[in-house]
Amino acid sequence: MSKVxxxxxxxxxxxxxxxxxxxxxxxxxxxxxAIKEASRDIKYCVxxxxxxxxxxxxxxxxxxxxxxxxxIKDAYESLITRTPVPSxxxxxxxxxxxxxxxxxxxxxxxxxxxxxxxKFVGDWAxxxxxxxxxxSQRKGKSVAVVGSGPAGIVVASELQRAGYDVTIFEAFHEPxxxxxxxxxxxxxxxxxVRKEFEKLKNVGVELELGSVIGTTYTVDELLKNFxxxxxxxxxxxxxxxxxxxxxxxNIYTANEFLTRVNLMKSYKFPEYDTPLHIGRKVAVIGAGxxxxxxxxxxxxxxxxxxxxxxRGRAEMTGRAVEVHHAEEEGVKFMFxxxxxxxxxxxGVDVSGIKIMKMKPGEPDRTGRPRPVPTGETVxxxxxxxxxxxxxxxxxxxxxxxxxxxxxxxxRVVVDLEGRTxxxxxxxxxxxxxxxxxxxxxxxxxxxxxxxxxxxxLRV
Amino acid sequence: MDITQEGTILEKKELATNIYEMKLYAPKIAGAVHAxxxxxxxxxxxxxxxxxxxxxxxxxxxxxDIVYQEVGTTTIKLTGLKDGEKLFYVAGPLGKPSRxxxxxxxVVIGGGVGVPAIYPIARALKLQGNxxxxxxxxxxxxxxxxxxxxxxxxxxxxxxxxxxxRGLKGFTSxxxxxxxxxxxxxxxxxxxxxxLMMKACSDVAAGNIPNSFASLNSLMxxxxxxxxxxxxxxxxxxxxxxxxxxxxISYDVNWKELAIRLKSYMREETVSLEMLRGAGKL
Ligand SMILES: Cc1cc2nc3c(=O)[nH]c(=O)nc-3n(C[C@H](O)[C@H](O)[C@H](O)COP(=O)(O)OP(=O)(O)OC[C@H]3O[C@@H](n4cnc5c(N)ncnc54)[C@H](O)[C@@H]3O)c2cc1C
Ligand SMILES: Cc1cc2nc3c(=O)[nH]c(=O)nc-3n(C[C@H](O)[C@H](O)[C@H](O)COP(=O)(O)OP(=O)(O)OC[C@H]3O[C@@H](n4cnc5c(N)ncnc54)[C@H](O)[C@@H]3O)c2cc1C
Ligand code: SF4
Ligand code: SF4
Ligand code: FES
Numbered sequence: 001m002s003k004v005x006x007x008x009x010x011x012x013x014x015x016x017x018x019x020x021x022x023x024x025x026x027x028x029x030x031x032x033x034a035i036k037e038a039s040r041d042i043k044y045c046v047x048x049x050x051x052x053x054x055x056x057x058x059x060x061x062x063x064x065x066x067x068x069x070x071x072i073k074d075a076y077e078s079l080i081t082r083t084p085v086p087s088x089x090x091x092x093x094x095x096x097x098x099x100x101x102x103x104x105x106x107x108x109x110x111x112x113x114x115x116x117x118x119k120f121v122g123d124w125a126x127x128x129x130x131x132x133x134x135x136s137q138r139k140g141k142s143v144a145v146v147g148s149g150p151a152g153i154v155v156a157s158e159l160q161r162a163g164y165d166v167t168i169f170e171a172f173h174e175p176x177x178x179x180x181x182x183x184x185x186x187x188x189x190x191x192x193v194r195k196e197f198e199k200l201k202n203v204g205v206e207l208e209l210g211s212v213i214g215t216t217y218t219v220d221e222l223l224k225n226f227x228x229x230x231x232x233x234x235x236x237x238x239x240x241x242x243x244x245x246x247x248x249x250n251i252y253t254a255n256e257f258l259t260r261v262n263l264m265k266s267y268k269f270p271e272y273d274t275p276l277h278i279g280r281k282v283a284v285i286g287a288g289x290x291x292x293x294x295x296x297x298x299x300x301x302x303x304x305x306x307x308x309x310x311r312g313r314a315e316m317t318g319r320a321v322e323v324h325h326a327e328e329e330g331v332k333f334m335f336x337x338x339x340x341x342x343x344x345x346x347g348v349d350v351s352g353i354k355i356m357k358m359k360p361g362e363p364d365r366t367g368r369p370r371p372v373p374t375g376e377t378v379x380x381x382x383x384x385x386x387x388x389x390x391x392x393x394x395x396x397x398x399x400x401x402x403x404x405x406x407x408x409x410x411r412v413v414v415d416l417e418g419r420t421x422x423x424x425x426x427x428x429x430x431x432x433x434x435x436x437x438x439x440x441x442x443x444x445x446x447x448x449x450x451x452x453x454x455x456x457l458r459v
Numbered sequence: 460m461d462i463t464q465e466g467t468i469l470e471k472k473e474l475a476t477n478i479y480e481m482k483l484y485a486p487k488i489a490g491a492v493h494a495x496x497x498x499x500x501x502x503x504x505x506x507x508x509x510x511x512x513x514x515x516x517x518x519x520x521x522x523x524d525i526v527y528q529e530v531g532t533t534t535i536k537l538t539g540l541k542d543g544e545k546l547f548y549v550a551g552p553l554g555k556p557s558r559x560x561x562x563x564x565x566v567v568i569g570g571g572v573g574v575p576a577i578y579p580i581a582r583a584l585k586l587q588g589n590x591x592x593x594x595x596x597x598x599x600x601x602x603x604x605x606x607x608x609x610x611x612x613x614x615x616x617x618x619x620x621x622x623x624x625r626g627l628k629g630f631t632s633x634x635x636x637x638x639x640x641x642x643x644x645x646x647x648x649x650x651x652x653x654x655l656m657m658k659a660c661s662d663v664a665a666g667n668i669p670n671s672f673a674s675l676n677s678l679m680x681x682x683x684x685x686x687x688x689x690x691x692x693x694x695x696x697x698x699x700x701x702x703x704x705x706x707x708i709s710y711d712v713n714w715k716e717l718a719i720r721l722k723s724y725m726r727e728e729t730v731s732l733e734m735l736r737g738a739g740k741l
Contacts, residue, residue: 209548234685246697247719
């Protein structure tokens, strides 16, 4: 396949170096590399990457063409009509099943490194201080965006650009949602998230931190002060295994562990005040993105780290490249293993796990073999456990807004365009879909921003 | 003093040894708070997110009051701040309001800094027309706070100290047992204080008082239901103190587990304190 050329090699720092700190694992590609890689794009391709692969339909051929011509600023302008934060999506999208997974070159050779190019363009714009343009025609209408995760970022950015006055309400002391408290520094440096918010502020988006909607202000109160309210509050409530001993000390949910590490910077304790137990031997339960992030963080804190998963290798749901990086760094995997009890020798601190050995059974709803218990259990000594088995939708707003319709999973019910059961209130992202991806949440953000614009034009 | 910013310290005063009352300018929180709710604060950018009960407030003037006991890094840093300085972050109100209503005869029990914390609950119960008997306790007379304010909102007030330097000698739970043994009957009970105290009171009340509520003090990180740090087992179900509580029916609480989880960071807390000492801040 000489005609399609070789894919740019994406370099990473050496595994033995990177486990010593929280700095970014992947190295950036250079401008020359980006141009060369973009030039591999096939002319007259029907671009399934854009139409079927990317959930927000980034105009990938246009972007690639501009990059190949060295017009990076124009490429950025084109990108941000679909993803306002290419430096983030380029880093965290699950490209192998999205854009790159649908690239025709995936079958002919190697797919274009769309993610790496997107990241390059986004970083270039940040470094060169390119601001996002906003309409000088203000509409004199205001929108409240609740939650500053990917869904909220997109709604705020699109509507501010279109001429609305947007205020973001965020419960935490830093904006970004999972981008800030969940995804670790070594995958997504926080300075990038902060810079993206600076850009939003520069175009006039107001950011109110420490505002917990539902209690600080109710949704009704927001409706009195804004023409529309968008709920992008995510799927934050952790699920539990519900097995005996789950509440012993040093058993964390991944959200608690990652929040302590990422948001509260406990890895710099005691320079930062928030403490964190640092285990010598850590078991992470689960095998999605959250589990990989937790495992690789624990590893960086010096622990011998195991992923314990009830299914097999092929069924892991995390980004392929993260699983690969985790293995390179020395995370060990135990498949077909499911905790049936946590043990604490002193009655306080966890000291071991009773693990039920599983085997693949009949396919379940997702088409994957259902894990069935074999009846055989083993005991595994650990001094810290992190559970990463999933999230429920954040309950705070549904719990304080009785007229807001939710389904039996606690997800906010919306129509195809993002309208909730309350007039003037819209929702999107994980609170609507349940735990999903950054770019799916952004896709919802785009859709709902259009709906809000349409509805507000009418009134 | 620039008091236009949420989280500005209006006034700090020492109520007793190591116990301080702090008035904060926080109109957003003051405008929404109900008895039984709490707030989260961070002293500075590197600080911990720490929960504090809102013990008093003025919706019109926009202030809230917290009362804290100096026990570790954050609370020591708080004492180091001066009037007019601003906390890095405040958020609230958080948690569900206390289930105050018209019960009839009620007993409210506070221990240590749990006394200020139960004050707004007692006040609300009184306002609802309940007959309020309050039991407040401390280790010793010098550590007793809010006695006057509790008197104002109680029909009867009983004071206990562990060493007998003021009021009855013994624990609040002893005073409760004594009341019950004298045939006093209550329709509901509230307790706020150390875990051991709340458990002891709950044990005494079991079988005697139909409704008993305790406000739990689990360790917290987020305060908004996404981290699971504050989880407690209530009747075999894992719930989150910050969003499902902090008030739970005391008979349903797995107290042993709560005590275990409160011990999680003993080692690290000592390290953090030593660092503060090393930096000459103590
Ligand atoms: C550890 C981890 C790693 C992940 N890795 C990836 C990845 O590599 N790639 C990928 O595509 N996806 C990944 N995901 C999934 C992805 O991050 C989420 O699908 C996405 O962030 C959802 O976006 P959102 O805007 O709906 O909500 P969130 O990002 O959850 O943001 C919600 C925000 O709302 C705030 N909030 C909640 N309630 C209130 C309230 N009442 N008032 C005010 N504010 C409130 C929260 O504090 C939060 O900031 C990961 C998830 C986790 C947890
Ligand atoms: C809902 C809620 C309301 C609270 N209200 C108040 C209040 O009104 N006034 C007040 O003084 N405190 C209150 N607390 C407890 C307060 O949050 C802790 O005292 C505070 O976190 C201590 O921080 P620190 O850094 O100073 O001490 P740390 O260094 O964190 O701890 C020092 C010592 O205090 C103990 N400790 C820490 N947190 C708790 C806790 N949550 N419960 C019991 N012991 C603890 C530690 O085990 C340690 O021995 C409340 C807690 C909750 C969950
Ligand atoms: S937004 Fe994500 S899925 Fe879409 S093109 Fe960019 S990296 Fe690919
Ligand atoms: S599918 Fe691949 S080759 Fe075709 S336009 Fe998209 S990136 Fe280019
Ligand atoms: S403190 Fe995080 S869930 Fe309650």
